[in-house]
Amino acid sequence: MTRTDGKRVADRAVNRMTAQSVQLLIERGLLENKTANLRYFELQLTGAGIAMARRCNTFWGRAGLFYEEHHNGILGLFLTVAVSAVTSLITTYLRT
Numbered sequence: 001m002t003r004t005d006g007k008r009v010a011d012r013a014v015n016r017m018t019a020q021s022v023q024l025l026i027e028r029g030l031l032e033n034k035t036a037n038l039r040y041f042e043l044q045l046t047g048a049g050i051a052m053a054r055r056c057n058t059f060w061g062r063a064g065l066f067y068e069e070h071h072n073g074i075l076g077l078f079l080t081v082a083v084s085a086v087t088s089l090i091t092t093y094l095r096t
Contacts, residue, residue, distance in 0.1 A: 025049070 022043070025031040030049035036044040045053075055061035070076050 026033055030052055032044045032045050032046055048079055
């Protein structure tokens with residue numbers, strides 16, 4: 001295997017990872033594929049993709065997205081209990 005062969009393998013791996021990422025975004029409805037040509041492709045950001053990009057722009061937006069993706073598991077249960085405990089402690093101390 002020569003150096004150029006290694007570069008080709010690396011390029012294919014990067015292209016494969018990029019293709020998987022783009023396919024995931026298309027399946028989630030965040031991107032639309034406008035062309036079916038094999039040489040190039042044209043992507044368009046959907047309204048849901050724009051909303052997701054706006055939410056990813058801030059810390060609290062990213063935290064909200066993380067919670068939405070993980071709220072059904074044990075981590076979501078823990079976060080819900082922690083937020084309710086902190087809220088009850090704050091309201092208890094503010095009343096006294």
